[in-house]
Amino acid sequence: MTREQLLDYVAPCGLMCYTCPGFENSAIKHHSAALLRLREGYREFLDMHLPEEYRFVLDEHDKYMETLARDSAPTCVGCRKNCGDSSGCIKDCFIHTCVKTHDVDFCGECPEFPCARLRNSDVYEEEAKRGILNASSQIKEVGAEHFFEMKKDTSHYLEYLK
Numbered sequence: 256m257t258r259e260q261l262l263d264y265v266a267p268c269g270l271m272c273y274t275c276p277g278f279e280n281s282a283i284k285h286h287s288a289a290l291l292r293l294r295e296g297y298r299e300f301l302d303m304h305l306p307e308e309y310r311f312v313l314d315e316h317d318k319y320m321e322t323l324a325r326d327s328a329p330t331c332v333g334c335r336k337n338c339g340d341s342s343g344c345i346k347d348c349f350i351h352t353c354v355k356t357h358d359v360d361f362c363g364e365c366p367e368f369p370c371a372r373l374r375n376s377d378v379y380e381e382e383a384k385r386g387i388l389n390a391s392s393q394i395k396e397v398g399a400e401h402f403f404e405m406k407k408d409t410s411h412y413l414e415y416l417k
Contacts, residue, residue, distance in 0.1 A: 265403055266334055267361055269294070269352040269390025270383075274411040282407070287326035294320065309375070310352040347378045350387070362387065363394030363402075386414040 263280060264273035272278040298316055305312060333350045350362060350373070357365045362373065367390055379387060394402045 256403070259405055261399055262335060262360055263333060263389055264407075265361070265394075265399060266350075268348075268387040269361055269363060269394050269402070270352045270386055271390075271403075271406050271409075271411055272331075272333045274409065275329075275331070275405055276326055276411070277329045279329050283326055284329050291320070291323050291327055294323075326348060340355045345379060345383065348375075349378065361394045361399055362389065363391035363396075364399070368395060382414040389414075 264271065266272050273280075275281055276283045278284070298313065298320070301313060301316060333346065353372070354360060354362065354365065357367065359365045362368050369388060373384075373387065376384070390402070390406075393405070397405070399405055
């Protein structure tokens with residue numbers, strides 16, 4: 256993987272764009288598109304072969320296909336390319352400009368991390384802040400490339416699990 260790809264897949268705060276359903280180049284987009292292709296003709300097959308008492312499955316199938324279609328067409332380009340103008344950006348996020356000011360690609364690469372500005376910020380909900388601090392700490396410890404390899408197959412929303 257190139258550094259450019261890494262910067263595309265991992266936000267400056269360490270959150271994984273790659274695993275976010277809203278990101279235009281996410282794993283979710285690519286897997287959803289593949290599932291759509293692999294399921295072509297399946298509804299017609301079900302329509303021909305399902306007994307009457309199982310016809311409800313067709314509606315479930317259609318809803319699932321709508322979800323896959325939506326997940327295969329996300330539009331967020333990521334904050335490195337379009338912060339503030341993208342639906343995926345956190346309102347009033349300062350990290351994308353802060354890393355530029357400190358001439359680093361990630362918070363975890365900054366010599367001031369973890370800084371008071373981030374720790375004391377009320378811009379991020381607690382789950383997001385916890386995710387940012389955890390991800391940035393891991394990037395600081397193992398490097399961004401290894402961090403990506405560790406997280407590329409992990410849910411984007413684990414901080415929200417209770």
